Amino acid sequence: MARIVDKTLLAERVVLLEIEAEKVARYAQPGQFVVLMPFETSERIPISLHNWYKEKGTIEIVFQVVGRTTLELASLDVGNSVYTLLGPLGRPLALEKYGRVVFVGGGLGIPPIYTIARELKRVGNEVCSIIGARTASLVILEERIREASDELLICTDDGSYGRKGFVTEALQELLGQKHIDLVIAIGPVPMMEAVSHLTRPLGIKTIVSLNPIMLDATGMCGVCRVKVGGETKFACVDGPKFDGHQVDFADLRRRLSMYAKEEAEALEKWETKVWRRESP
Numbered sequence: 001m002a003r004i005v006d007k008t009l010l011a012e013r014v015v016l017l018e019i020e021a022e023k024v025a026r027y028a029q030p031g032q033f034v035v036l037m038p039f040e041t042s043e044r045i046p047i048s049l050h051n052w053y054k055e056k057g058t059i060e061i062v063f064q065v066v067g068r069t070t071l072e073l074a075s076l077d078v079g080n081s082v083y084t085l086l087g088p089l090g091r092p093l094a095l096e097k098y099g100r101v102v103f104v105g106g107g108l109g110i111p112p113i114y115t116i117a118r119e120l121k122r123v124g125n126e127v128c129s130i131i132g133a134r135t136a137s138l139v140i141l142e143e144r145i146r147e148a149s150d151e152l153l154i155c156t157d158d159g160s161y162g163r164k165g166f167v168t169e170a171l172q173e174l175l176g177q178k179h180i181d182l183v184i185a186i187g188p189v190p191m192m193e194a195v196s197h198l199t200r201p202l203g204i205k206t207i208v209s210l211n212p213i214m215l216d217a218t219g220m221c222g223v224c225r226v227k228v229g230g231e232t233k234f235a236c237v238d239g240p241k242f243d244g245h246q247v248d249f250a251d252l253r254r255r256l257s258m259y260a261k262e263e264a265e266a267l268e269k270w271e272t273k274v275w276r277r278e279s280p
Ligand SMILES: Cc1cc2nc3c(=O)[nH]c(=O)nc-3n(C[C@H](O)[C@H](O)[C@H](O)COP(=O)(O)OP(=O)(O)OC[C@H]3O[C@@H](n4cnc5c(N)ncnc54)[C@H](O)[C@@H]3O)c2cc1C
Pocket: 033, 043, 044, 045, 046, 047, 048, 049, 062, 063, 064, 065, 066, 067, 068, 069, 070, 071, 108, 111, 112, 210, 211, 212, 213, 214, 215, 240, 256, 257, 260, 263, 264, 266, 267
């Protein structure tokens, strides 16, 4: 059991939880994730580590309520406990001096950028972050990402905050202005695919963080398999970060939508049971 010590609503249906997890906090590295079950009867779901405090022995995660399990997680309050929490999982990003690194983060891809950018900056990289959302109220964690970056560009699809347009448009402009050594894109699959498409002809190394459906997260069940460079990889133990130029995004999209009907039914059934409050 892992006790929740803080809970913040960052945007509509987007929640930050600070959870006691002393060992996860002690061993966490940038780019890793945890797997948790809100209740004994819940599914196991993977959520990226947003941040951790080694001294306090706590971790922070940010998640969006999209279905039954995230709904259950959002129903927990400060003082309640998450039934199980396993981590840190996944391969961390190597903390090397790459040079000028550009992060591209969309929606729920923004939280995991924070510690990766902070640590890459700490080891001497120049970090520029481009973060985007549909509209101003969905731009989250601006101050933290600003603190972790040398430069921050904010984009909204409707122009209500920052520059109007997609993060990929801001990246395209930047690619024409500066030499860039590494691009790290985290967010919706179409965004990561578009970023990889932009950087491939320029030969700029591009890392994406894949979010396939994942179950055991220890490399045994194979549910999170993805195709990278013509080979089958398990996102849980081989990733979740992969070379964006090698990823078969069409296969990922197909696998992600395999259970759409069942997910919609589960959400409908559980929404009325769990989501009794107006907001988490
Ligand atoms: C490595 C990794 C890191 C992630 N980090 C975050 C994060 O930091 N914040 C966040 O909000 N979300 C994150 N996700 C996605 C998160 O796991 C799903 O939103 C969650 O599992 C949805 O569960 P649900 O029951 O609420 O929704 P469902 O109704 O069951 O599903 C809604 C959608 O979520 C995805 N999904 C469902 N089950 C899983 C599963 N077991 N594993 C992965 N995806 C699933 C599918 O795309 C599905 O269409 C991450 C996924 C992975 C693989």
